[in-house]
Amino acid sequence: MGQSSGHRWLCIRQIQVVEATMLQAHKILALTETTQATHALVLCYFLETNSKQYNLVDKNVIEIGAGTGLVSIVASLLGAFVTATDLPELLGNLRHNVLRNTKLKSKHQPCVKELSWGIDLEKNFPRSSCHFDYIMAADVVYHHPFLDELLLTFDHLCKNDTVILWAMKFRLEKENKFVDRFQTLFDLEMISNFPSLNITLYKAMRKDSMKASLPN
Numbered sequence: 001m002g003q004s005s006g007h008r009w010l011c012i013r014q015i016q017v018v019e020a021t022m023l024q025a026h027k028i029l030a031l032t033e034t035t036q037a038t039h040a041l042v043l044c045y046f047l048e049t050n051s052k053q054y055n056l057v058d059k060n061v062i063e064i065g066a067g068t069g070l071v072s073i074v075a076s077l078l079g080a081f082v083t084a085t086d087l088p089e090l091l092g093n094l095r096h097n098v099l100r101n102t103k104l105k106s107k108h109q110p111c112v113k114e115l116s117w118g119i120d121l122e123k124n125f126p127r128s129s130c131h132f133d134y135i136m137a138a139d140v141v142y143h144h145p146f147l148d149e150l151l152l153t154f155d156h157l158c159k160n161d162t163v164i165l166w167a168m169k170f171r172l173e174k175e176n177k178f179v180d181r182f183q184t185l186f187d188l189e190m191i192s193n194f195p196s197l198n199i200t201l202y203k204a205m206r207k208d209s210m211k212a213s214l215p216n
């Protein structure tokens with residue numbers, strides 16, 4: 001089990017994907033019955049089945065709200081330099097999962113780092129030295145009070161050539177509003193849809209920086 005804490009996501013069990021890096025559709029569907037990490041599984045499946053188009057070898061990838069770290073693990077096994085991030089209280093479990101599943105298996109050892117959305121972004125991820133080819137996010141938009149901070153985080157981490165891959169389930173009006181705000185900064189394209197799971201996978205890139213700005 002994950003380390004104990006009041007945070008609801010710490011109750012997610014540690015994951016073991018050591019021998020199961022090539023996820024197949026039927027495995028995903030079976031796993032979704034037993035795990036809360038459905039969005040992450042959908043994104044992993046996409047990465048594995050589209051690894052020619054989205055070649056992660058030697059690419060810089062950051063995952064925000066990594067949770068159990070499944071997306072970070074798969075991105076690492078696919079050859080990327082990965083930074084898996086989450087809230088400080090999640091990092092012990094995340095580090096354990098990432099290390100256990102990538103040690104001696106990945107081309108580049110992933111790094112696990114705190115990233116609390118909207119907090120100390122320039123200090124911990126300076127724009128001048130951080131360049132990410134991909135930002136990955138699975139199930140980070142739901143009913144929580146940090147949607148503005150989440151948008152600031154995407155904005156801070158995303159350069160003109162960064163690709164955001166984001167798995168999302170529409171649930172409430174608030175989340176739809178987030179998407180509207182997101183689209184003031186980023187061009188959003190649906191790249192895959194899983195209607196039975198009600199999950200959509202998006203690709204996003206920064207709009208022309210002269211035209212885009214955060215709404216007040």
Ligand SMILES: C[S@@+](CC[C@H](N)C(=O)[O-])C[C@H]1O[C@@H](n2cnc3c(N)ncnc32)[C@H](O)[C@@H]1O
Nearest residue numbers: 037039040065066067087115116117138139146
């Ligand atoms: C619904 S879980 C998704 C976890 C994982 N991406 C997945 O799909 O299984 C949301 C994640 O966002 C993280 N999170 C929530 N609020 C956050 C914040 N303010 N700053 C950073 N991470 C946050 C949580 O700790 C959690 O890991």
